[in-house]
Amino acid sequence: MQPITSNIDRSLFARIAEGDEQAFEQLYHSYLPELYPVIMQVVRTELVVKDIIQEVFLYLWMDREKLSGIEEPRHWIFRMAYNRSYSWVKKQIVREKAAADMQQAQQNISTEETEDAIAFSEASRLVQEAIGQLAAKSQQIYRLSREEGLKPAAIADLLQMDVQVVKNSLYRSGKTIKTYLATRGIIIPIALFIAAQ
Incomplete structure (x- = not known):
């Protein structure tokens, strides 16, 4: 699917801000094919990609009252996706370090x-x-x-x-x-x- 224009994005954001679920679905399905590979490059795990996309659109819906003031919806959506992807990577590094520490500790269990x-x-x-x-x-x-x-x-x-x-x-x-x-x-x-x- 071709990327939708900024004008259409802004129109969809305005409709979503009013609680229009059809507009939300249209936006979701328009961006899904673009977001998926971008997030996959960062996190490299299919389940995590799906979770992050869900988080982005859930946040978008829950905070929809603010959407009508956003001038560049595309930029906003991708920024949200990048932020959540890199946040996941940072947390994963911490988790892996903790897991390694735990494994070391388990080797010393009495x-x-x-x-x-x-x-x-x-x-x-x-x-x-x-x-x-x-x-x-x-x-x-x-x-x-x-x-x-x-x-x-x-x-x-x-x-x-x-x-x-x-x-x-x-x-x-x-x-x-x-x-x-x-x-x-x-x-x-x-x-x-x-x-x-």
């Missing part, structure tokens, strides 16, 4: 720390096993609380139950998990698995 990690992994596995032993409704309540982070009141609303029933279920589930672990020789404070209600 036997005791390794055993602790294995014990924790086993405890986590047993917790999941214990959850699997709960009644279906208790499992559902427990997972909504611990995995989805919902409060008892929110769970009660979602499942159309009394909030006290939810709290009682969470308490009983916590005790069951603690007992299950204890019978397998693992004594862990229940607070690690049962969050405050």
